Amino acid sequence: MADAPAIIICDDEAGLRDSVAEYLADRGLDVRCAEGAATLRELLAERSADLVVLDIAMPGEDGLSIARALRAQSDIGIVILSAAGGVLDRVVGLEVGADDYIAKPVELRELLARLRAVLRRRRARLDAPLPARSPQPEPSASRRIRMGRAWLDLEARRLTGATGQEIPLGPSEFALLRAFAERPGRVLTRDALLELAHPRGDAHLDRSIDVRIARIRRKLEAVPGRPEIIRTIRGAGYVFDPAAG
Numbered sequence: 277m278a279d280a281p282a283i284i285i286c287d288d289e290a291g292l293r294d295s296v297a298e299y300l301a302d303r304g305l306d307v308r309c310a311e312g313a314a315t316l317r318e319l320l321a322e323r324s325a326d327l328v329v330l331d332i333a334m335p336g337e338d339g340l341s342i343a344r345a346l347r348a349q350s351d352i353g354i355v356i357l358s359a360a361g362g363v364l365d366r367v368v369g370l371e372v373g374a375d376d377y378i379a380k381p382v383e384l385r386e387l388l389a390r391l392r393a394v395l396r397r398r399r400a401r402l403d404a405p406l407p408a409r410s411p412q413p414e415p416s417a418s419r420r421i422r423m424g425r426a427w428l429d430l431e432a433r434r435l436t437g438a439t440g441q442e443i444p445l446g447p448s449e450f451a452l453l454r455a456f457a458e459r460p461g462r463v464l465t466r467d468a469l470l471e472l473a474h475p476r477g478d479a480h481l482d483r484s485i486d487v488r489i490a491r492i493r494r495k496l497e498a499v500p501g502r503p504e505i506i507r508t509i510r511g512a513g514y515v516f517d518p519a520a521g
Contacts, residue, residue: 280306281395282324286316286342287331287357292380296329296357299384300391313337327353327395332360332369340372347373353394357382363467370468375461376512393509397461400519421457424496424505424520428453435495443495448473452488456506456516465513489514 283300287293288311297307308325310316312334319325328346332339343354356369361379369377375394378387419430425438433450435443445453451473455464464472466485473485493500504520 280304281326282306282308283327283329283391284308284310284316284319284325285329286310286312286334286339287329288312288334289331296384296387300388303388305391313342316342325352326398327355327391329355329357329391330374332356332358332365340368343369343374344372351398353391353398355391355394357387363471366465367468367471370459370462370464376463377465390512393463393512397515400461400517422518423453423457423516424498426496428457430454430457445495449488449492452485453492456514460516460518463509463512463515468513485514 283305285293285297285300285307286309287296290311293309293311297309301307308319310319313336316328328342330339330343339356339358343356346352346354354374356374356377357380358365358369358377359380366377366379375397376390378390421428421430423435426443427436428434429436433445435445435450435453437443452469455469455472469485489506490500493503493506496505497503505517507515507517507520509515
């Protein structure tokens with residue numbers, strides 16, 4: 277299975293770990309198992325992986341700590357699979373660097389679909405061409421994020437079009453764009469976006485996210501009805517594709 281995506285299932289519950297591994301292996305994935313952080317690191321030292329599926333509540337080092345360490349070292353795909361499925365749990369998991377957060381129990385077909393989605397996004401990032409180097413980069417270039425034909429300046433809190441014209445943004449729209457810009461390629465749930473865009477606990481309905489994203493798409497997308505920059509992931513949330521446009 278040299279060309280199969282390499283996945284490590286890290287969970288201290290042997291029955292669940294083995295059943296998930298068997299299901300994924302039967303569908304063409306290269307699967308290894310670890311019961312905790314120490315074994316996981318040994319497996320990664322032996323051979324790299326494309327994606328790690330992590331439980332949170334494990335003896336010794338927990339899954340959040342492992343995810344944070346992995347993300348600091350590499351762009352490996354990270355999916356948290358945990359019985360802790362509350363809003364705060366999901367937000368924290370995404371904040372430490374997970375690409376997706378799935379609550380147990382999960383139907384194995386859904387798990388497979390979501391793992392494949394993370395693998396596709398990771399492959400797209402790896403295959404994306406490096407941007408051309410500017411001979412005289414602007415001082416604030418590191419805080420300017422390309423979004424299709426527009427640029428988001430995180431320092432100035434401004435969105436500008438291809439010709440330099442300013443595109444008006446409300447405070448809540450900027451907060452959403454910043455959340456996406458700082459987490460390219462990661463699926464963000466509505467709950468996560470509410471937490472990230474309104475960290476002070478402002479009262480907002482989760483469907484207000486949909487309304488604001490629709491407004492943002494009219495400003496960013498060439499065809500708002502067929503979005504490419506901020507895409508909807510059915511049943512999961514939204515994802516910013518930095519290579520789109």
